[in-house]
Amino acid sequence: xxxxxxxxxxxxxxxxxxxxxxxxxxxxxxxxxxxxxxxxxxxxxxxxxxxxxxxxxxxxxxxxxxxxxxxxxxxxxxxxxxxxxxxxxxxxxxxxxxxxxxxxxxxxxxxxxxxxxxxxxxxxxxxxxxxxxxxxxxxxxxxxxxxxxxxxxxxxxxxxxxxxxxxxxxxxxxxxxxxxxxxxxxxxxxxxxxxxxxxxxxxxxxxxxxxxxxxxxxxxxxxxxxxxxx
Amino acid sequence: xxxxxxxxxxxxxxxxxxxxxxxxxxxxxxxxxxxxxxxxxxxxxxxxxxxxxxxxxxxxxxxxxxxxxxxxxxxxxxxxxxxxxxxxxxxxxxxxxxxxxxxxxxxxxxxxxxxxxxxxxxxxxxxxxxxxxxxxxxxxxxxxxxxxxxxxxxxxxxxxxxxxxxxxxxxxxxxxxxxxxxxxxxxxxxxxxxxxxxxxxxxxxxxxxxxxxxxxxxxxxxxxxxxxxxxxxxxxxxxxxxxxxxxxxxxxxxxxxxxxxxxxxxxxxxxxxxxxxxxxxxxxxxxxxxxxxxxxxxxxxxxxxxxxxxxxxxxxxxxxxxxxxxxxxxxxxxxxxxxxxxxxxxxxxxxxxxxxxxxxxxxxxxxxxxxxxxxxxxxxxxxxxxxxxxxxxxxxxxxxxxxxxxxxxxxxxxxxxxxxxxxxxxxxxxxxxxxxxxxxxxxxxxxxxxxxxxxxxxxxx
Numbered sequence: 001x002x003x004x005x006x007x008x009x010x011x012x013x014x015x016x017x018x019x020x021x022x023x024x025x026x027x028x029x030x031x032x033x034x035x036x037x038x039x040x041x042x043x044x045x046x047x048x049x050x051x052x053x054x055x056x057x058x059x060x061x062x063x064x065x066x067x068x069x070x071x072x073x074x075x076x077x078x079x080x081x082x083x084x085x086x087x088x089x090x091x092x093x094x095x096x097x098x099x100x101x102x103x104x105x106x107x108x109x110x111x112x113x114x115x116x117x118x119x120x121x122x123x124x125x126x127x128x129x130x131x132x133x134x135x136x137x138x139x140x141x142x143x144x145x146x147x148x149x150x151x152x153x154x155x156x157x158x159x160x161x162x163x164x165x166x167x168x169x170x171x172x173x174x175x176x177x178x179x180x181x182x183x184x185x186x187x188x189x190x191x192x193x194x195x196x197x198x199x200x201x202x203x204x205x206x207x208x209x210x211x212x213x214x215x216x217x218x219x220x221x222x223x224x225x226x227x228x229x230x
Numbered sequence: 231x232x233x234x235x236x237x238x239x240x241x242x243x244x245x246x247x248x249x250x251x252x253x254x255x256x257x258x259x260x261x262x263x264x265x266x267x268x269x270x271x272x273x274x275x276x277x278x279x280x281x282x283x284x285x286x287x288x289x290x291x292x293x294x295x296x297x298x299x300x301x302x303x304x305x306x307x308x309x310x311x312x313x314x315x316x317x318x319x320x321x322x323x324x325x326x327x328x329x330x331x332x333x334x335x336x337x338x339x340x341x342x343x344x345x346x347x348x349x350x351x352x353x354x355x356x357x358x359x360x361x362x363x364x365x366x367x368x369x370x371x372x373x374x375x376x377x378x379x380x381x382x383x384x385x386x387x388x389x390x391x392x393x394x395x396x397x398x399x400x401x402x403x404x405x406x407x408x409x410x411x412x413x414x415x416x417x418x419x420x421x422x423x424x425x426x427x428x429x430x431x432x433x434x435x436x437x438x439x440x441x442x443x444x445x446x447x448x449x450x451x452x453x454x455x456x457x458x459x460x461x462x463x464x465x466x467x468x469x470x471x472x473x474x475x476x477x478x479x480x481x482x483x484x485x486x487x488x489x490x491x492x493x494x495x496x497x498x499x500x501x502x503x504x505x506x507x508x509x510x511x512x513x514x515x516x517x518x519x520x521x522x523x524x525x526x527x528x529x530x531x532x533x534x535x536x537x538x539x540x541x542x543x544x545x546x547x548x549x550x551x552x553x554x555x556x557x558x559x560x561x562x563x564x565x566x567x568x569x570x571x572x573x574x575x576x577x578x579x580x581x582x583x584x585x586x587x588x589x590x591x592x593x594x595x596x597x598x599x600x601x602x603x604x605x606x607x608x609x610x611x612x613x614x615x616x617x618x619x620x621x622x623x624x625x626x627x628x629x630x631x632x633x634x635x636x637x638x639x640x641x642x643x644x645x646x647x648x649x650x651x652x653x654x655x656x657x658x659x660x661x662x663x664x665x666x667x668x669x670x671x672x673x674x675x676x677x678x679x680x681x682x683x684x685x686x687x688x689x690x691x
Binding site: 141 | 296
């Protein structure tokens with residue numbers, strides 16, 4: 001059996017592969033089957049809309065070039081922003097994948113190495129049950145910091161300048177420049193640029209302790225660890 | 231000089247092996263290897279902030295990083311493996327492949343797959359799956375290609391009579407595994423499973439690509455070429471059995487170890503850790519078997535270049551696996567995950583082990599394919615020493631860098647401190663990479679001169 005063709009093909013090739021697939025893939029799929037996958041539209045939340053509308057205020061021409069004008073009827077505007085925001089997220093994620101951002105930035109906070117102190121709450125499964133995590137953007141390398149709690153940490157204009165030329169706001173940054181997300185100037189992000197910023201602002205926006213509004217403190221003053229806080 | 235890199239002019243049966251096809255596969259492999267080196271160089275320059283080509287969309291370092299890995303996996307390793315298989319399988323089974331026209335068709339189709347992958351990634355069409363960034367519309371084509379490869383090679387294996395040699399166990403299993411792995415990884419997390427469980431599958435994919443495509447083909451070829459070059463049988467048949475079945479059972483269970491401390495259920499993470507340690511034990515038996523084989527003929531490592539490439543690769547393999555067994559533990563992961571330690575590890579496996587083996591095979595086969603000696607034995611030596619030296623420096627350097635990065639992060643110092651602290655290591659890595667590239671330039675030039683010389687030689691006949 002161990003040296004026969006059928007043994008090698010059926011037991012080694014097929015059997016053991018399926019065993020691993022069942023135990024390592026089907027088991028978690030079954031475990032999470034009651035956690036429905038959210039659509040992109042469902043992912044648009046108030047925190048994110050705040051940032052998205054802020055993009056409109058800051059870069060009205062670029063914004064309207066990319067998404068058109070909001071309807072004149074004020075009652076219809078929230079719906080309109082939601083729909084455009086969902087489009088922006090999809091395009092933003094596409095750029096995030098296309099540029100290999102995920103090979104320099106991870107998207108999960110681990111329960112070790114004091115990561116929760118640096119970035120906030122440890123990541124949970126439900127945070128990933130959505131269309132924008134198909135395939136999941138966990139990442140395996142951090143040249144830059146984890147981004148899963150990035151939303152709201154920085155303002156939109158910081159991001160535009162940073163994507164245009166990272167060294168302008170972060171001295172000596174090895175992050176590549178992305179001038180093709182702009183029409184020649186950091187104040188004129190194009191559709192892809194607006195999408196990418198929306199995507200980055202989305203990361204973590206689903207949490208209640210969204211840093212921009214509540215307890216955000218600059219990095220260096222975050223408590224450094226061991227002392228108990230009761 | 232008893233040197234297997236020297237062509238001895240043995241008679242050749244062209245009905246069995248299509249030498250032209252093997253050569254073409256090798257040339258395609260080498261071409262993509264060169265492309266991959268450029269991608270790596272660009273990223274290395276980017277990290278030390280010396281990238282002279284900033285801000286050009288088609289030279290986006292992130293895109294070239296993906297080309298770097300994909301060109302290695304699908305352009306270099308896959309092509310070199312296919313070429314080697316077209317040599318080894320017909321000679322081992324004494325039967326030609328199913329269909330020669332089909333072989334050439336597969337050759338063309340595969341080059342199309344790799345080129346389309348590269349172009350797709352360059353144009354921003356990458357798929358968000360590590361080692362599987364192939365744009366989604368190429369995946370079905372690649373699967374058809376893999377299926378045809380399996381059919382083409384299984385025909386002679388199926389007809390072979392008598393006990394099956396170890397090499398063929400590995401090859402047969404690899405044909406099944408590669409197809410299944412590719413389908414699982416590229417299709418499920420994209421279309422069917424999202425989030426955490428999709429992550430579990432992506433982990434299986436990353437790992438199986440190394441463990442169930444590259445590893446079995448690599449070891450299968452070693453079991454074939456080493457006894458031929460050393461002119462003696464493999465040391466222990468029993469150990470070969472342990473190695474094969476141990477790999478088949480434990481390797482597929484490892485994948486989740488790429489995503490430890492994610493929200494993937496913890497008991498699955500523990501399972502992957504244990505299975506990984508088990509793989510290292512299995513691997514040790516295989517390495518022992520090969521060192522048992524060379525025992526008593528150790529000088530071959532000095533005189534016989536292919537053997538030197540093979541055994542250097544095996545030593546690196548052992549180091550890699552020892553490293554695996556340590557770094558897979560949760561304690562170690564807390565420190566080194568996400569760091570350059572892992573990058574060093576990956577280079578040791580993909581370059582130091584499998585590429586070394588394939589280069590060894592090419593060093594041995596190319597004179598036999600073109601019917602004349604290597605243009606320069608000295609360049610062959612330079613190729614070896616620059617590759618091995620450069621890689622060793624890179625590996626140690628990135629390992630250290632990884633530990634520094636891990637401690638920087640855990641210290642909660644601002645992120646930039648870790649980036650600045652990595653600079654010295656990244657600069658050393660750049661030069662180590664340049665040494666490796668220098669080695670490959672020797673190889674490319676040597677190959678070019680050998681090819682032109684052979685063409686001259688045959689023209690005179």
